[in-house]
Amino acid sequence: MKFDVLVIGGGLAGLSAGVDLASRGISVLLVEQRQHLGGRTYSFVDETTGDVVDNGQHLLMGCYEATRWLLKTIGSDSLAALQPNLHIDFLHPLRGAAALHCPSLPAPLHLLAGMMSLRTLTLPDRLKLLRVGMELRKDPKRVEPAIAGLTVHQWLDLLGQSEENKKYLWDIIAIGSLNDDPKEVSALLFYRVLRSAFLGRKENASLLVPRVGLSELFVDPGARFIRSRQGEIMLGCGVDESLLDGSHLTGVRCSDGHIREARAFISAVPWYAASPLFSNAAGRLGWVVNGHLQSSPIVTINLWFDRIVMDQEFVALLDSRVHWVFNKSKIYGKQSPIRQYLSLVISGAGSLVNLSPEELVHAALDDLHRYLPRTKTANVVHFLVLKEKRATFSPRPDVEQHRPASETPISNLFLAGDWTNTGYPATIEGAVLSGRRAAECAARLLGR
Numbered sequence: 001m002k003f004d005v006l007v008i009g010g011g012l013a014g015l016s017a018g019v020d021l022a023s024r025g026i027s028v029l030l031v032e033q034r035q036h037l038g039g040r041t042y043s044f045v046d047e048t049t050g051d052v053v054d055n056g057q058h059l060l061m062g063c064y065e066a067t068r069w070l071l072k073t074i075g076s077d078s079l080a081a082l083q084p085n086l087h088i089d090f091l092h093p094l095r096g097a098a099a100l101h102c103p104s105l106p107a108p109l110h111l112l113a114g115m116m117s118l119r120t121l122t123l124p125d126r127l128k129l130l131r132v133g134m135e136l137r138k139d140p141k142r143v144e145p146a147i148a149g150l151t152v153h154q155w156l157d158l159l160g161q162s163e164e165n166k167k168y169l170w171d172i173i174a175i176g177s178l179n180d181d182p183k184e185v186s187a188l189l190f191y192r193v194l195r196s197a198f199l200g201r202k203e204n205a206s207l208l209v210p211r212v213g214l215s216e217l218f219v220d221p222g223a224r225f226i227r228s229r230q231g232e233i234m235l236g237c238g239v240d241e242s243l244l245d246g247s248h249l250t251g252v253r254c255s256d257g258h259i260r261e262a263r264a265f266i267s268a269v270p271w272y273a274a275s276p277l278f279s280n281a282a283g284r285l286g287w288v289v290n291g292h293l294q295s296s297p298i299v300t301i302n303l304w305f306d307r308i309v310m311d312q313e314f315v316a317l318l319d320s321r322v323h324w325v326f327n328k329s330k331i332y333g334k335q336s337p338i339r340q341y342l343s344l345v346i347s348g349a350g351s352l353v354n355l356s357p358e359e360l361v362h363a364a365l366d367d368l369h370r371y372l373p374r375t376k377t378a379n380v381v382h383f384l385v386l387k388e389k390r391a392t393f394s395p396r397p398d399v400e401q402h403r404p405a406s407e408t409p410i411s412n413l414f415l416a417g418d419w420t421n422t423g424y425p426a427t428i429e430g431a432v433l434s435g436r437r438a439a440e441c442a443a444r445l446l447g448r
Contacts, residue, residue: 003029003232005442006252006262008239008277011039012428013416014268015222016070016435017442018231023073024439024448028231029262031254033238036215037223039270040388041428043213048382049304049341051334052213056300056388057326057345058428059176059314060208063196066433068208074221083206086114090168092318093370095120100169107202108133120168120318129169131159136195147187149397152178155187172316175323178425179392180296180348186397189425196424209313209331242278242413249413264442268416268435271393278413292402293419298391299349301364302328304382305340309374320367323347339381344368349387357385392426393419406437412445414438 005021007014010032018028036042043054060067062082071077086102102114115129135143147155152174156166166182174182177193197205210217223233238255251261267274271293301322314326326343329335344364346352352360361383368375393399403421406414416438418430 003027003262004446005029005264005266005439006031006260007266007268008252009039009268009417010034010037010233010235011268011417012041012218012431013039013418013435013438014266015218015226016066016432017266017268017416017439018226018233018435019070019073019222020436020439021442022226022229022231024443025229026443026446026448028226028229029260030226030231030233031237031239031260032233032235033255035235036219037233037235038215038219039431040391041214041431042219043215046302046382046384051304051328051341052216052332053302053384053386054214054300054343055386056298056391057324057343058210058214059324060210060428061197061204062206062208063200063204064208064427064429064432066436067429069436070222070432071217074218074225076217076221079212079217080208080210082203082208085110085202086205086207088207089312089315090120090172090318091315091371092120092168095318102202102205105202107200107204108137108198110202111198111205115169118169121164125162125164128160128162128165132156132161132170132194133198135159136191136199140191140195143191144188147191148400150187151397152182152185152187152190155191156182168318172318172323175347177427178395179298180350180394184394184396186395186400186425188397188400189395192424211331211333239277244410247409247411249410264412264414264445266414266416266435266438266442268438270390270417271419272390274415274417278410293393293399294396295390296392296394297349297353297387297389299346299353299360300386300388301344301346301360302384302386303342303344303361303364303380305342305375305378306338306381307374307378308335308337308340309368309372309378310340310342315371317367317371320371321346321352322364322367325368325372353387353389357383360385395425406434406441412442414441 004027007030018030021028046053088100090098098119102110178185239252241253243251251259322344324345328341416434418426420434422430424430
């Protein structure tokens, strides 16, 4: 059977492209070289505990319009809870607990009130936050060219932000969204993240918390949707070679030896796999990202305790090697007085990713003892360390010019992936948005 569109790669970009196309009545074949879908966004059952474990914890936001479209389309939007108002708990070993809580006021007054109540900062420092808010409200056509070559810290310095403001607020947001050192990554992408979250509707800033594993939220319902509309998904089927006729892609040779043809093709694989896949067309494609994009890792440390050690659903840790702690027992509605499952996230983990699992657990517990005192008397009954060494690309200020668009000089080949030119960093929203854009291009080519 010759499909309308062949999608290469079953991560969120490929899945969202397949869902978008299937929703238009376009026949889709999705091929994925691994034995599971989801790419870097999937979950599995831990054999020891029976708990669902994500390969990496993700926080979604109300401003993730493409992601929310995907969840609604595949029927799993009820499995993620949107906060009525933004609320983030912070813990500091000396300053104690604080919260960024935005009251029920119209935007942007809700955010203004929330920042003014952030007790980890002095009142003079809180007042300095207003300068960032004022900058966000300016015309982006004026702001973006001026900050395109700056790092996050360079931009914040220009806006008079204190070291305390950077360390105890802006860095938390920057590391979580850009997954690397704010001294190194793009002010432009951080500015766009802040504008998306803090301008517009009040719910844009609220967090969207998955109540199930990532596979149950995205992967399984996405695959069901595609298959229910005469689409086909092949696992364990990679692509070894692209077959070109001039500036037209006629088919791909798969790892099972078969050539599969389609009218249009979407490559939804990571940048380091895309260039070799189309090496025979490198001159025509006009994009070479290898050497320009660098990976940034994320480490997730899953700990199971023999008692309750934390009450909040999730907290951000200040002055810690661990950035976030997620109470998966509470998030999944499985609280027990004799057992608690926490997931600890270290973003931009380049300096720690090569440590052994045991060393990472020891470092994490050393930090947790300072923030969650009940962990000192609790026993760790099980642990599981997950390392995504290529979790995201590192969004340095100079990489934007090297991120390709969806369309390519190959007339029927389109690109998807959070590394393409979505205008945003490597987030779930960027991956889903890229898939939809590629699908729109393919549908346009097909006259649909």
